[in-house]
Amino acid sequence: MPRVAVVVLGCVPGVVAATVLALFAVGVERDGGGQAVREVAARPAARIAPRPDILPRSAWLGPGAVPARAAPRYDDKVVAVFVHHTDSPNGYDCADSPRIIRSLSAGQTGGRDWDDIGYNFLVDRCGTIYEGRAGGVDRPVTGAHTQGFNHRTAGIAAIGTFTAGAEVPRAMTDAIAAVAAWKLSLGNTDPRTHVRLVSSNSRSRYTAGTPVLLPALAGHNDGYMTTCPGAALTAHLPQIRQTAARLQGRATP
Incomplete structure (x- = not known):
């Protein structure tokens, strides 16, 4: 558990007391072996980032698309996001993104027999953000994107293949940052920190039940044995x- 400095605030004026709390409430996260990993400052107040434009599922659901086949499931909040790539061609016209998402959804719901597309959000090379899994973009929907770490997380998929040497469009990385900033801010999580998650599946990098510190803004390969999201x-x-x-209004360290 983080160690927290205790100060007596009974006689400190309200504004000063808030400042003292912000300065002194500091903890040290530790890994499973008790080793200090990094110092994490207490989070005194939420920093809500602007919500970016997100196209709804209706923008890509069309004739032949498979709708969600089960009611969405929810966690209490989202404390981390995992970034993916879809391992599909890069040279697409952005007007074709809805068709590509339909194809990805069909592969996951048909070929893998999932209830719905696994990613919570998808971003194309032009920076357009699409709602993926059903349940409401502003709610902590449990996805199916990172085996072992789908709880309290969201999955953001970059449409394309971004292995070593591939060009990653600036519009795409800016959009990933925007949706991650907003989604993490709803749980008051700094995207530069690490968060404690518990593996739910031994097929992940960690045996089920293992608590681990992972980046709050992680790659798929941080939680699962894969090369995704590509070098x-x-x-x-x-x-x-x-x-x-x-975007969350946090100062550069």
Whole structure:
């Protein structure tokens, strides 16, 4: 558990007391072996980032599309996001993104027999953000994107393949940062920190029941044995975290 400095505030004026709390409420996260991982400041107040434009499911659901086959499930909040790539061609016209998402959905609901598309959000090369899994973009919908770590997280998929050497459009990384900043801000999570998650499936990188510290804005491969989201997109994650933090109004460390 984080260690918290205790101060006596009974005689401190309200504004000063708030400042003291912000300065002194500091904890140290530790890994499973008790080793200090990083210092994490207490979060005194939520920093709600602007909600970006998100096209609803109706923008890609069309003739032949498979609707959600079960009621959505929810967690209490979202404390982390996982970034993916869809492992599909890159040279598409953005006007064709709805058809691509329908195809991805059909592969997951048909070929894998899932209840719905697994990703909570999808972003195309032009920076357009689409609602993926049903249940409401502003709610903590349980996705099916990162085996072992679908609870209290959201999945953001970049449409395309971003292995080593691939170009990652700036519009795409900006959109990923925008939706991650907004979604994480609803749970008052700084995208530059680490958060404690518990694996629910031993097929992940960690045995079921194992608590682990993972980046609040993580790549798929942080939680699962995969090369997703690809080396090229993974290289952009540090800057995406910084952009997301700026959108939340957080100072650069």
